[in-house]
Amino acid sequence: MTYYKFQSRLLRKKSGKPADIRPYLAAGLTIAGAVMFYFIVFNDRSGVVGKIAARILLNFFGRVAYIFALWLAYEGVSLWRSKNEKKWRMDFALSALEVALLCGLVKFVNVYFPAVPNYGGLLGKNVAEFFTRLFGPAVGGALNLTVFLYALSVIKDFSFKDIFHRVYDVAKRDIEEYRKVRALAKKLDDRRVASSSGSDEVGKARAKAVAPEAAQTATPPKAPVKPSAPARSQTPAPPPAQFPPAPPQYVNYKIPPLDILTPPKNSAEEEQHHAHLDRAKVLQQTLGDFGIKVEVGDIIPGPVVTRYDLNLEAGIKYQSITTLQDNLALALKAASIRIVPIPEKSAVGIEVPNPATRIVTIKEMAQADDFVKNPSPLTFALGQTTDGVPYVTDIIPMPHLLIAGATGSGKSVCIHSLIVSILLKARPDELKFILIDPKRLELPIYAGLPHLYDPSVTPDKVGIITDARKAMSTLKQLVYIMEKRYELFAKHTVRNIESFNELARSRSVEGMHPVHYIVVIIDELADLMLISRREIEDDIQRLAQMARAVGIHLVLATQRPSVDVITGVIKANFSARIAFQTTSKVDSRVILDAIGADELLGRGDMLFLPPGAPRPVRLQGTFVSTKDAENVAKYILAQGHKPSYEEYVRRDGAAASAAPVDREKEEKEKQYILSALRLVLERRRVSQDLLKAHFGSSAQATNVLSLLEKDGFIMKPEGTNRWTIHYDKIQEHLANEESTAKE
Ligand SMILES: Nc1ncnc2c1ncn2[C@@H]1O[C@H](COP(=O)(O)OP(=O)(O)O)[C@@H](O)[C@H]1O
Ligand SMILES: [Mg+2]
Incomplete structure (x- = not known):
């Protein structure tokens, strides 16, 4: 420390x-x-x-x-x-x-x-x-x-009140989660009973007794004579809920040791010691020149800023120091300083940026007590606080994380530090990653790791997902896996992954094995949103709302912190957020609902908003060099373990995951949009009247117009009454549609 x-x-x-x-x-x-x-x-x-x-x-x-x-x-x-x-x-x-x-x-x-x-x-x-x-x-x-x-x-x-509240909150959340699982399990159960009822009379009776509403939607009650026909006309029957037993895997797997990581450099600290003393003297003198007598108490150096605590003599006002902020900055030759009251010491803290920021290495973070002792496989060595204390957190309670900031501010490094943190904690049978990297820049280092996962392909084909369409189908399959897990948990009457795994380990129930956590990492959400914002948003929302209990966690990063990427839906479901430096106050507000990120220094300087916290904490992010990441990956690859998992969905089963009603509506909307886009491209203009003439009804025209706007094909700049048309986007979309239609 x-x-x-x-x-x-x-x-x-x-x-x-x-x-x-x-x-x-x-x-x-x-x-x-x-x-x-x-x-x-x-x-x-x-x-x-x-x-x-x-x-x-x-x-x-x-x-x-x-x-x-x-x-x-x-x-x-x-x-x-x-x-x-x-x-x-x-x-x-x-x-x-x-x-x-x-x-x-x-x-x-x-x-x-x-x-x-x-x-x-x-x-x-x-x-x-x-x-x-x-x-x-x-x-x-x-x-x-x-x-x-x-x-x-x-x-x-x-405060005893706080303790009581905390206990109460946890209990409440658990009960809610349990209710959700029960409801979903019941729905799934009903669906299964309904679709399998054709084969036996008992099943038929049960379907009617247990699930009157499900039977109504899936099986028309008018046709009790031939109940098997509608069941078959539904989407193909999903594969059995149980995941086949896993063979003993990864028995010899060794977690990478810390000595393969670059050690932190401490030499700068010694040099800075004198600089700190000099600055303390400058502070004291400058204030003395203005007739304010202070004594410098503690000096608390952090990785990015150093705090000098001033003990004021009685009768000196806090304001008399804040008014001198600029003079102090000038005297210290610092671009900006921050003055904070320290009530617990009745002192005034002056935060001054260090001449050279210190890099917070993954090695020192991984050696920190908080990291070593944290039992969670999803422990994340996030960085250090402004006074240089390691800040370690856990993804599980978050349960999802949003990372945003300008280009070059440290998002990718942050993602590397998350992946490496987890690799230093979790075995491949405890945890799997779905890595989505449309930019193909950052994540290839991890190709081939036994921790990789993709529910849409078999383990021998798993890799880093770089194609946005592929990513979409993987997310769809993941929604299906999520539902399957709910079903599995409900069968064993457990309400979350922790209890399920405990049960699986403690009792050797036939065919019951612990399941792994799944962490989905998307580096550049905006690139995915380009294809079909609504669908991606739907999948992300479904996963984000339900996935925590079954051990699925999402980490999204984007360099475009605008409302068309970080939509209301996404924000509502991601209460844990990291903001790196942003280019404007508006961007900061989009991420954190507060300004502040626009004043960060870049290069890993971040504001972390833990879920439910009123204010973000300022941290210097952990730095993972490419070399460190490679060394960790190499160490794991050298052990020769291959990816292996049972939870995947065969191609033909994919359709089963989506509700048929939604599908139909979506398909219809898609056709409307396509036909409208072709029209717009042909006429080079768009208007309510044009669409009305094409679709026949005014209501339909309004509907299509709003769909086009929502998908970003057209927009109305503020203060004007004319639509701006993005022709390139329209052409791209049409070309894409045609190429998939051919396939
Ligand atoms: N935590 C950090 N500590 C020190 N330097 C960092 C840190 N994070 C990022 N940097 C520096 O900033 C550069 C850009 O970071 P990167 O993660 O690639 O940004 P982004 O993905 O946001 O565009 C890195 O190459 C590195 O030099
Ligand atoms: Mg990046």
Whole structure:
């Protein structure tokens, strides 16, 4: 960690503050506590004085005397380390009260369970008596406990309300998820019963009894004599729900070790140490020139900015410093500085960009405690906070992630760091990637990894998906896999992948195997949207809404943070978002619903908005060099494991996934659009009247016009009343349609 406390002796000497008694008080408390503890524990080795002291303490505090002595020592140490003496005094008083209340509680135990002796001492007896006299033993005891817990929450700065809310939220989410699974499972079950009811009489009866509505849509009730005919006229029957048992795979697979990664460079840090001292002096002097006396406390260097904490003398206004922002920036020769209040230290922080940004390497991130100890296979070493602390998160609860920013801002590097983070954690049987890279720039490094997955092809043909049409069909198949998993989970009455895998591992149910997580990564969403925005959006939405429980997670990246790519539908389903540097405030708003990303420094400087968080955190992203990514991939490839999975959909089964009604409507709309586009191309203009003449009805014309606009073929610039027509896009679309029609 790069956080270090900085006792600037140089600066202290100059400021010439009178010596305070804090160190003496702190040392006194620590020593007194330690000595008392010794006397109580080693009673027979502490002489006459020690014995008497111990007896007094034990009489007064009971067994709580041990805690009292340790607490005293602890307070000494914390005074020594505390930056804010006022806050320390408050804490000291409160925790002294806690000791007394604890004695009281211990005595109450003796009151309720007389078999237990009073371990609370004289103090406990008096405290308990106090409460009892006022409120009686029952209410008094409860009150003693309540005050004790309340004071604890104040000292330790947590709130019981928050804890309660968090527990409540988790429970609520679980219940909702369970309901969704139940509903979907029921629907799927009904469909299956309905379609297989032709073969036996029992099934027929059940279909009618269990699923009256499903039977109505799928099987007309008027035809009970020949129920098999409509069942067959439906889309081809999907393959059986169960995935065939997996052979033992990847038994010898080894996760890549960290020593194949480039080590971080630390030399710059030493050099910067002096630069930090110089800047601290400049800060102090500049403010001094304006008549503001400050002392520089901690200096907290981060990868991109360094924070200098100023302790203000009493009576100096925070505003008097913020008004000097530009002067300070000038004196520090910095392009921009940020001034932040630090209430917990009652100090003012000045964030100054470092002359050279430090690269946050994947190696140091992967060595961080948070990363090593995180049990999730989807652990993501995202980067470091502005004070240089590793920030590690988990994709599972997100459950989907949106990444956006201008070209060259660090999106692809971020995707590499996600993939490599996961490769350093997860085995190929735990997790699979679907990699979609229409630009064909970044992801070829990972070709051939056993972690690759594509539900539309067999494992021997799996690869990085670069063709946008192929990507679309893969997403469609994935929706189908998702439904199959729901069905499978419902059969075993589990509600998410974690419980399913637990069950699969703990009980050797015939043919039941753990299933892998699926992470879909799309580097450049805009390129996919070009083909058919509506369809892509539909699939993404269906996956995003339902997929978390069955272990499917989506990561989308785009360099076009405009509303036609990051649509309302996508935003609503992606609550975890990363914004890299954007070119405008508008783009920042599209991604984060707030400005700020436009002021980032680029090259991995990011704002990360965790799901449900009110404000984003600023991070410097983890850097994964091409060499590191290659080394990890090579290490895995050298082990010779091939991709292997059972969950894929045969071509003929593909149609089964989409609902027939939707299909029909979609097909109709597509035909309307095609015919309208041909018309527009021929006449070189577009209008309501033209379309009305062509389609025959005014309503239909309006409908088609809005479809054309929605797909981006035509647009009406603000303030004008004429349509602008994108002929090139129309031609491209028509050409595409013709070529697929030929196939
Ligand atoms: N986390 C990072 N740390 C340091 N440099 C970075 C980081 N992320 C990106 N860069 C620099 O920025 C360049 C562009 O990043 P890239 O991810 O390709 O951008 P994008 O995909 O957004 O166009 C990289 O080649 C690298 O030099
Ligand atoms: Mg890129």
